[in-house]
Amino acid sequence: MFRTALRNVLAHKARLLMTVLAVMLGVAFVSGTLVFTDTLNRAFTNQSAKSYDDVAVAVTSYGGGDDPKQEPGVSRATLEKIKRLDGVATATGRVDGFAGVPDPNGKLIGAEWSNKGANFAPGADGRDPAYTFVDGAGPRADGEIALDRDTAEEGRYEVGDTVRVATNGPVKEYRLAGVFTTDDGAVSAGGSLVLFDTEVAQRLFLKPGYFKDVTITAAPGGRDTRILDAVEPLLPESAEAQTGKALADQQAKEIEEGLSAFNQILLGFAGIALFVGVFLIANTFTMLVAQRTKEVALMRAVGASRKQVTRSVLTEAAIVGLIASTAGYLLGVGLAVGLRSGMAAFDLKVPDGPLVLGPTPVLSALGVGLFVTMLAAWLPGRRAAKIPPVAAMNSMHAAPSQKSLVVRNTIGGVLAAVGAGVIVYGAVSGGDTGRMLIAAGAFLTLIGVIMLIPLLSRPLIAAVRPLMVRVFGVSGKLAGQNAVRNPRRTGATASALAIGLTLVTGLSVLGVTVGRSIDKMTTDQITADYMVRMAGGGDLDQSALAALEKAPGVTAVSPQQAAYLELDGEFAAASAVTPGDIEKVLHVEQLDGSLASLAQGRIAVAEKTAKNRGWKVGDTLPVTFNDDKKGELTVGAIYTDSEFLSPVLIDAQVVRPHDTKPYIPSIYLTMEGGGTAANEKALIDALGDNPAITVMDKQDIRDEFGGVINMMLNIMYGLLAMALIIAVLGVVNTLAMSVFERQQEIGMLRAIGLDRRRVKRMVRLEAVVISLFGAVVGIGLGSFLGWAIGETIKGSLPDYALVLPWDRIAIFLLLAGVVGVLAAMWPARSAAKLNMLNAIKSE
Helix, strand or coil: CCCHHHHHHHHHHHHHHHHHHHHHHHHHHHHHHHHHHHEEEHHHHHHHHHHHCCCCEEEECCCCCCCCCCCCCHHHHHHHHHHHHHHHHEEEEEEEEEEECCCCCCCCCCCCHHHHEEEEECCCCCCCCCEEEEEECCCCCEEEEEEHHHHHHCCCCCCCCEEEEEEECCCCCCCCCCEEECCCCHHCCCCCCEEEEEEEECCCCCCCCCEEEEEEEECCCCCCCHHHHHHHHHHHCEEEEEHHHHHHHHHHHHHHHHHHHHHHHHHHHHHHHHHHHHHHHEEEEEEEECHHHHHHHHHHHCCCCHHHHHHHHHHHHHHHHHHHHHHHHHHHHHHHHHHHHHHHHHHHCCCCCCCCCCCHHHHHHHHHHHHHHHHHHHHHHHHCCCHHHHCCCCCCCCCHHHHHHHHHHHHHCCCCCCCCHHHHHHHHCCCCHHHHHHHHHHHHHHHHHHHHEEEEEEEEHHHHHHHHHHHCCCHHHHHHHHHHHCHHHHHHHHHHHHHHHHHHHHHHHHHHHHHHHHHHHHHHEHHHHHHHCCCCCEEEHHHHHHHHHHCCCCCEEECEEEEEECCCCCCEEEEEEEEHHHHHEECCEEEEEEEHHHHHHCCCEEEEHHHHHCCCCCEEEEECCCCCCEEEEEEEEECCCCCCCCCEEEEHHHHHHHCCCCCCCHHHHHHHHCCCHHHHHHHHHHHCCCCEEEEEEEEHHHHHHHHHHHHHHHHHHHHHHHHHHHHHHHHHHHHHHHHCCCCHHHHHHHHHHHHHHHHHEEEEHHCCCCHHHHHHHHHHHHHHHHHHHHHHHHCCCCCCCCCCCHHHHHHHHHHHHHHHHCCHHHHHHHCCCCCCHHCCCCC
16 A cells, blocks of 8 residues: 555655645644754854853843932943952953944934944953954044944045044034944844943943943952852942853843744744645645546455555645645745845844754654645545445545535534624724734634535625626636536635635725824824934933924924823823923823913923822823922813823923923924925025934824835735745645546537637636635635724724725735636646547547
8 A cells, every 4th residue: 555655646746745834834834944943043142152252240220210329321430349359360340231333324324123223342451352353443532433344344444534423412513433343132133232431322322421231250269159248249239240150041042032933934824834734735635536426435445454545645645745845844944044044135134053954843843844735635535435345346436415514504603703702892892902802713713614615615606697798708717617617626716715814904994094093193283394213212311302402494393202201190101391382392282271381381291190199280290200309289270181292291391300300202393485495405404414313203103103004015925925836836726636537528529610729718617716716705705804903902093994905805806816717727738738539538
């Protein structure tokens, strides 16, 4: 039986190739994901460990915030005490923050979120062990900096050049003193690193005389734990000390956890691809069994048992699965290499390191590939074993019994009904619990619909058959009849497309709906012509606000400054704004009182907060500011809650004396003439042409808040493309099977006058009908799921309203039709080339 299985594999190479492709693509996704994440994990972990190779103890300060009673970091006096401890060889103070430099076109070099500035901290020998200089030397004076080599090359900077450096304050010019290489994580992640003299860095990023971090190395014989015990009592409350090994282990764990979420997302899409592949594999083995009906029956007649026949089919599946898994693993390794190289396109860098080929990806590839293939082949194998020996006298074996179809449809109907009920209940429940219920209901509904698809195919395809006859004549009529001739096979093929389009449509409905809601919320509530933000989401310096207030053409400007107050004994988040201008840049709907009272030192409170705390206009509330100074504030207005404002509004001038370092994430402003190129240029000039500050017009603002949704949708579409590719292979398989079973029929049609062109058209139309049938089912189910998930999140989006993206749905239907045409090319050509005499002769 093993030799028979091997012979059958070799005898049907073309058909099994499609199965190999389906399994190979899914396995490649699994193994590629595991290899890629293992490689990233090893690279980042090694880099992290290397950074702490010689570190005995590392001290990290979290700062004292705005509390003047707490030290903002580790003082120089504390650093000197640490240096004098027994067993300490060196203690180096570090301070860092945002800093970036422009390229020759004035654009910020590197990934915005990882552009970094730090201090150059030389030891007694004049060298800083964290940096290796390849040209020049480290900065020694206020007006000097050093740049990492990649940034210097991209900006075309050489030692001695003048470099404009952007921080969250005004842009300043420095002389480039040196160029270095480093293992710093910011540079490895695709960012830039600017080194300053220590005193300059402290003024820019923290406070003169203070450090954010301290790295301590041990003298010969010094023990890390003893040094740690001696260091801890010297530190301020806001600082924490760990041994270098403990910190390296902690960072390795954090890296692994960070990559875990990414790993699970990719594996989820791999699972979808393999799930779709099950239908293709089952179709392939069903076709092979159908082709070998007489052969299997003769084997049964000469003594082969049912178990032997089933084992023969499963052995074929195992051979195919082994080949596909091996090929998939190799393809996955190539995919991992490609992903690693492709990260550069997103300004992301991976630390140098070898490709990690551990045992887990290999075992996972082989296990998944073999399991999926044999699982999909098990049912066709059972059916093959049931072929009676008498079937050897006939070319056809018995069709599925009416009882089996009734049982299948009954189970499918129950699962679909229960699943739909769970989805509706989840939509009504809302929240995380509701979404979990929807996920469970979606699985049940999907299984139920897949079981019902053969039953659904007849009425749905029959509904379009008259149109096919009217437009395409005999070819259309025959294509419609062929599409429902074997509803199980048609259903299995349509199911593959339905699964892919269910996910694609559900994501589209949800994404477009949320995107429209966010866009409407943005356009309704932001009336400003421009929004100014810091690159990478940092905070703007007070000087940026002062510069914009003086810019020519500005008619209103207000910061969205974060402030935290203790009002009436409870903490409240507040937005410090400019009275009189806030109403011009943001839509603030007054319900009671007047926003003009902000200029009188009063506060405005959002409706929900006022209701929850029992506040009303005229109430005087005790307040404690960030610096612990106390006072009283009077409620001057109540306004409708806004997604862009905190629950409390207060004049920025009132909180400014109490905030040592105001946190300003964004500034809104309007200008004479609205958004024009000249006005934008005036703002850029007013800010000193700072490459780290982004000036966004109304369209940019809309893209900022809603563009992420479209980007995520496009990524999801790309990941789901693999499942759709497998579905296309399924359509090819079904048509090939259909052509094989109808050789005599096609020969007869050719003999009585159906030319080759109309034979091709018949097969193409059959493919299009099956593809569109699967698309309609998938789009309907996906829209239902999109609605249900949307119901669970609409409470957090005030302008939420379900949107069915008819344009995208039309594109999905069009693509399904194109899939059918492309998938039919080979089967249609094979059908048209059949020899009439050979086809119609009896076997």
